Amino acid sequence: MRTLSSKRFAPKNNRALIMLSASVLLAGVNAWVNPNTPPWSESTLGPWEIRLEDVLTSNRDVLWLDARPTSEYLHRHIPGALPLNEYEWITLLSDVLFQWQPGQQIIVYCSSQDCQSSEAVAIRLREEVGLDDVVVLKGGWEEWLAHEK
Amino acid sequence: MVGTRKVILLVTVCCLAGIFGYAGVIKLVHPDSLLSDIQGYHLLPYRFAYLGALFLPALEIITASGLLLSAFRRESSFILSILMLFFLVALTSAWARGLDISCGCFGKSETQANYPLLLARDLLLLVACLFVFTYSKRKR
Numbered sequence: 001m002r003t004l005s006s007k008r009f010a011p012k013n014n015r016a017l018i019m020l021s022a023s024v025l026l027a028g029v030n031a032w033v034n035p036n037t038p039p040w041s042e043s044t045l046g047p048w049e050i051r052l053e054d055v056l057t058s059n060r061d062v063l064w065l066d067a068r069p070t071s072e073y074l075h076r077h078i079p080g081a082l083p084l085n086e087y088e089w090i091t092l093l094s095d096v097l098f099q100w101q102p103g104q105q106i107i108v109y110c111s112s113q114d115c116q117s118s119e120a121v122a123i124r125l126r127e128e129v130g131l132d133d134v135v136v137l138k139g140g141w142e143e144w145l146a147h148e149k
Numbered sequence: 150m151v152g153t154r155k156v157i158l159l160v161t162v163c164c165l166a167g168i169f170g171y172a173g174v175i176k177l178v179h180p181d182s183l184l185s186d187i188q189g190y191h192l193l194p195y196r197f198a199y200l201g202a203l204f205l206p207a208l209e210i211i212t213a214s215g216l217l218l219s220a221f222r223r224e225s226s227f228i229l230s231i232l233m234l235f236f237l238v239a240l241t242s243a244w245a246r247g248l249d250i251s252c253g254c255f256g257k258s259e260t261q262a263n264y265p266l267l268l269a270r271d272l273l274l275l276v277a278c279l280f281v282f283t284y285s286k287r288k289r
Contacts (some may be wrong), residue, residue: 015215015220015224016227018221019215019221019225020208020266021270022211023204023207023208023210023211023212024204024207026177026207026210027203027204027206027207030177030206031203034177034180035179036181036182037203038180038199038202040199042195047181049236116182116185116189118230119181122160123182124181138185140230
């Protein structure tokens, strides 16, 4: 009959160490070569992020996309923004593509810095729709509200 | 009986290797997205979440590969069991705090969390990892 002894429960060899070391190596190489690697410092902009003050001071033609649930968009949103969230992707995407003009930078926002919706929408626009100039507003809707105060 | 167990073990190993390998590759390509998902749990400060976003997919890929090699199978399943325990604790914590999160398990493909389903899935994976760990032959 098999029993669990301490020697069998915690294997003492180098194989686990080899795998952990290989994982660290792979992680390091990925961090070096992957363009989607986030910044080491939280205050630094990520590769696909933009600050609100940079948007407001530039003269670029932009299209704002609100990645929050539609109910929140209808309650209040950045002036001129269109709704585009993952729940109603197919329904809302056609309107976004109809409104978007070539050369326009698309800026996606959601509730705050911690929410993931804007990033998900931006990735889908870049990878599924093929739009290149799509960025995420750092700080999201909270950042806009803070600017308005 | 031993032959049947061997077949079940092999099928389980292949399934686990496929699941964790796929999950690892998906997250390896988008560490920025994984970082957002980890931050959504509000468990780790930014720098730790950053290191986790880089290390976790790599660990999943290496251990998934290790499952397919009999020499590394036991150690791989041990590491994955620990990983699944950690995921279960993190998910349970997020559910208890009422957080509306994206699991982050399979990168951006997952939308908002259905906690009972996610917990059941991770529990099943943990059981499978423990099964492989228990019945894999220990290599000297």
